Amino acid sequence: MRLYRFELQKLLKLPMLWGFLVLSLALNGLFLMADIYDAPWTEYVASILPVTGQRTDDPAFPAGLKTLPDTPFRTVLAEQTAEPQNVLEGFDTARLGQQEAGLIGVTGKWAERVAKKYEALQPVADEMAASGVAYDLYAGEGTHDYQVHLTGIMYHAALSEALLLAVLLTLYAFGYEVQNGTDLLVFSTRSGRCINRAKLAAALTASLLCYVLLCVCTLIPFAVVYHLRDFLSMNVSSSFNYVRVSPALVKPFLTWKPFTLAGYLGATLALGAALTVVFVLFAAVCGLLLRNTYLAFLAWFVTAVGMLALTVFCGDIGFWDGYFLGMCLPVPVWLHQQHWFTDMGIAGFLPWQETLCTAGGLAGFAALTLLAARRFQRKDLT
Amino acid sequence: MRILYHELRKIWRPATLLVLLALGVMHYYLLMDFNIRLFPNGHPAAEQYQTAREWTEKYGFTMEPEEYADAKAEYEAMVAAVDARLASDPRFEQCGIASWKEYQAFQEQSVFQESGSAAYEAYMELRALLFGEEYGFAGYRLEERSNALVDYEFRQTWVTKALAAQTPAEQARKEELLTSPRINGIFPHICADNLSEYLCWAGIFAILSTVILLTPCGARENLSRMPAEQWPTRTGRGVCRYQFAAMLLSAAALFLLELLIFGGIYTTNGTGFFWNSPTQTFLLGDFFWFDLTYGQYVLCFLGMVFLLMLGTAGAVFALSYTSTSTISALLKVLPLTVALIFAAAAVTSHPFTDANELYRHTRIMGVEGILCGLIWLLGVSAGAAYMCSRRRKELF
Numbered sequence: 001m002r003l004y005r006f007e008l009q010k011l012l013k014l015p016m017l018w019g020f021l022v023l024s025l026a027l028n029g030l031f032l033m034a035d036i037y038d039a040p041w042t043e044y045v046a047s048i049l050p051v052t053g054q055r056t057d058d059p060a061f062p063a064g065l066k067t068l069p070d071t072p073f074r075t076v077l078a079e080q081t082a083e084p085q086n087v088l089e090g091f092d093t094a095r096l097g098q099q100e101a102g103l104i105g106v107t108g109k110w111a112e113r114v115a116k117k118y119e120a121l122q123p124v125a126d127e128m129a130a131s132g133v134a135y136d137l138y139a140g141e142g143t144h145d146y147q148v149h150l151t152g153i154m155y156h157a158a159l160s161e162a163l164l165l166a167v168l169l170t171l172y173a174f175g176y177e178v179q180n181g182t183d184l185l186v187f188s189t190r191s192g193r194c195i196n197r198a199k200l201a202a203a204l205t206a207s208l209l210c211y212v213l214l215c216v217c218t219l220i221p222f223a224v225v226y227h228l229r230d231f232l233s234m235n236v237s238s239s240f241n242y243v244r245v246s247p248a249l250v251k252p253f254l255t256w257k258p259f260t261l262a263g264y265l266g267a268t269l270a271l272g273a274a275l276t277v278v279f280v281l282f283a284a285v286c287g288l289l290l291r292n293t294y295l296a297f298l299a300w301f302v303t304a305v306g307m308l309a310l311t312v313f314c315g316d317i318g319f320w321d322g323y324f325l326g327m328c329l330p331v332p333v334w335l336h337q338q339h340w341f342t343d344m345g346i347a348g349f350l351p352w353q354e355t356l357c358t359a360g361g362l363a364g365f366a367a368l369t370l371l372a373a374r375r376f377q378r379k380d381l382t
Numbered sequence: 383m384r385i386l387y388h389e390l391r392k393i394w395r396p397a398t399l400l401v402l403l404a405l406g407v408m409h410y411y412l413l414m415d416f417n418i419r420l421f422p423n424g425h426p427a428a429e430q431y432q433t434a435r436e437w438t439e440k441y442g443f444t445m446e447p448e449e450y451a452d453a454k455a456e457y458e459a460m461v462a463a464v465d466a467r468l469a470s471d472p473r474f475e476q477c478g479i480a481s482w483k484e485y486q487a488f489q490e491q492s493v494f495q496e497s498g499s500a501a502y503e504a505y506m507e508l509r510a511l512l513f514g515e516e517y518g519f520a521g522y523r524l525e526e527r528s529n530a531l532v533d534y535e536f537r538q539t540w541v542t543k544a545l546a547a548q549t550p551a552e553q554a555r556k557e558e559l560l561t562s563p564r565i566n567g568i569f570p571h572i573c574a575d576n577l578s579e580y581l582c583w584a585g586i587f588a589i590l591s592t593v594i595l596l597t598p599c600g601a602r603e604n605l606s607r608m609p610a611e612q613w614p615t616r617t618g619r620g621v622c623r624y625q626f627a628a629m630l631l632s633a634a635a636l637f638l639l640e641l642l643i644f645g646g647i648y649t650t651n652g653t654g655f656f657w658n659s660p661t662q663t664f665l666l667g668d669f670f671w672f673d674l675t676y677g678q679y680v681l682c683f684l685g686m687v688f689l690l691m692l693g694t695a696g697a698v699f700a701l702s703y704t705s706t707s708t709i710s711a712l713l714k715v716l717p718l719t720v721a722l723i724f725a726a727a728a729v730t731s732h733p734f735t736d737a738n739e740l741y742r743h744t745r746i747m748g749v750e751g752i753l754c755g756l757i758w759l760l761g762v763s764a765g766a767a768y769m770c771s772r773r774r775k776e777l778f
Contacts, residue, residue: 014709014710015710016705016710016713016714017713019713019714020713020717023717024717027717027720164716168712168713169709171709172709175707175709179605179707179708180605293707293708293709294597294598294602294708295397297708297709297712298397298398301401301405302404302405305405305408305409306404306408308412309408309411309412312412
């Protein structure tokens with residue numbers, strides 16, 4: 001415990017860690033302004049919800065809307081909700097699957113697997129259509145932009161910064177002794193090479209702390225400026241929410257289970273934390289295998305970019321085993337974060353792919369870390 | 383020179399070079415290959431490009447009124463050839479089409495028919511024929527040539543209407559364009575668009591590679607307590623000058639290396655043909671604020687990337703030598719890298735034209751060059767200032 005405390009102190013006392021956090025938050029502050037022109041609209045929609053309720057198919061909705069002062073925003077909203085829509089009603093997921101698969105020309109057993117995924121999505125779509133969650137107003141016509149701004153820009157930025165910090169902190173922890181010339185001294189003590197456990201625990205703690213700090217300090221200003229609290233009870237599969245797959249293909253934002261925005265954000269934050277742990281373990285493997293910290297960082301960086309390049313390459317040459325298995329690697333999972341808990345389109349072949357892949361990533365990298373640690377235990381360090 | 387050589391050796395480590403090579407290959411494959419392999423990106427872009435190329439070969443860099451008459455006659459000959467072929471094709475005869483003009487009339491009637499209706503399907507079938515391989519993409523060729531001729535006829539109207547001059551400088555440029563022969567320039571704007579995209583990614587990689595190559599140098603020196611060994615020597619603290627020079631030289635060498643590789647690859651798409659063509663053209667594209675040939679435009683691009691790389695090297699020198707660990711150096715350099723990548727993307731996206739976002743916000747002609755100059759000045763000044771402060775610093 002004492003060693004863990006000292007290791008954690010080393011990490012948290014790194015001055016540039018705080019500098020990096022401040023600069024990251026400053027950058028996120030700029031991203032916060034990306035959709036500022038839509039803020040009056042979201043403010044208006046949030047303000048009418050206590051009067052109208054959130055379901056557009058509820059007769060109280062148009063009645064409530066009529067009682068509000070006549071403003072241009074009210075007119076627009078009245079037009080948008082004049083004919084309440086349930087886009088999930090009669091939605092054919094099999095057809096969507098064919099269209100998605102057709103985009104990259106996937107064939108053979110992988111086409112069947114993708115079709116099976118969309119088969120599994122049909123009951124979910126039917127159930128959600130029956131419950132009428134798609135009638136939720138969310139942010140009206142501004143829903144798509146709101147969702148993209150929240151999860152695709154703000155949270156994605158915070159998650160990316162946290163993952164980068166997780167890698168750098170882990171490599172710093174594992175490379176500290178070598179860089180300062182204290183390695184031989186430390187590894188010849190009673191604790192010896194067991195110090196790596198304390199280092200890993202400290203890196204995990206510091207990384208998760210940074211993740212929480214970045215998410216909180218990024219999402220709270222967003223919540224204040226864009227009235228997030230008022231939309232938390234809305235279902236993310238609202239008819240106004242959609243995913244643009246290609247210029248010609250737009251699909252509903254259909255999740256594997258009905259999620260309110262609060263639930264969706266909670267699940268995303270939890271999965272992001274798990275992904276942070278995966279990246280810590282990924283960096284730990286590099287740190288344990290390579291004693292040169294900079295080379296370890298470069299090895300991590302090349303491997304991370306390689307995960308993307310390899311997946312794209314496999315897709316290009318039609319090697320679908322490589323393509324779909326490559327999509328399970330942590331970097332593609334991070335890249336497609338905006339569509340977590342949805343069907344993930346051509347980036348996935350399984351229901352809940354991101355969750356399963358992150359769990360698999362945790363197990364895989366934990367095993368790799370153990371192997372790397374075992375190798376380190378047996379290595380001659382002089 | 384010996385010290386400089388050794389400082390350079392410390393920077394150019396084989397492992398780092400291998401990493402740069404791997405990253406370069408992946409960066410090229412993921413982001414830049416498209417602009418080479420698929421240039422000019424299908425139809426009708428290929429026909430636009432081809433038309434400009436043929437006209438440049440025939441008429442030179444500009445199209446004068448008498449040359450326009452010749453081009454029009456040539457277009458009419460092309461139409462006559464297609465007419466002859468259409469008249470003898472029973473598939474077109476079935477729909478009562480015997481000429482390109484009749485096809486156009488048929489198209490006007492059918493294009494708004496309901497998708498799936500018999501009339502629409504018949505139109506789509508004929509269109510696929512005329513705009514397909516069997517007819518040598520004749521439809522695209524005729525359409526693009528006709529559009530280009532119309533662009534020439536209305537070039538002055540286009541400048542008057544499309545260039546919404548908001549500042550006196552824009553107004554002056556607009557008036558200059560209206561009276562200048564530059565308005566007759568033949569140049570496919572797809573060349574400038576493609577170059578802009580390609581060099582945007584190349585510029586981003588240039589910054590990334592400079593950062594990867596130079597970041598560990600200072601931190602590594604500090605970690606191995608080199609200043610304590612170097613400063614008491616005959617060269618003493620003057621070694622900082624060599625270290626700074628080595629960093630700048632490395633950035634310059636990296637620029638040359640990347641220029642050779644990425645530039646070499648780019649030459650394979652054949653756009654070098656337009657090297658001496660004026661970028662301002664009547665073939666609808668962006669408005670250029672300066673009278674540049676394509677070659678000069680390419681050189682301006684490269685100059686901006688070079689300035690960015692030197693600025694990056696100067697700043698990285700200051701940040702790296704103030705770090706006591708490579709991770710510290712990375713944490714300092716990463717935010718700078720992100721900022722520089724944004725800057726590189728901003729300056730290399732349609733620079734010196736009205737389409738550049740930076741220009742749209744500032745309305746300063748040449749703001750892209752000014753920004754690159756500022757980054758270079760700030761980066762190199764930061765490096766130089768740190769070098770001077772290091773010479774006055776206490777060792778411990």
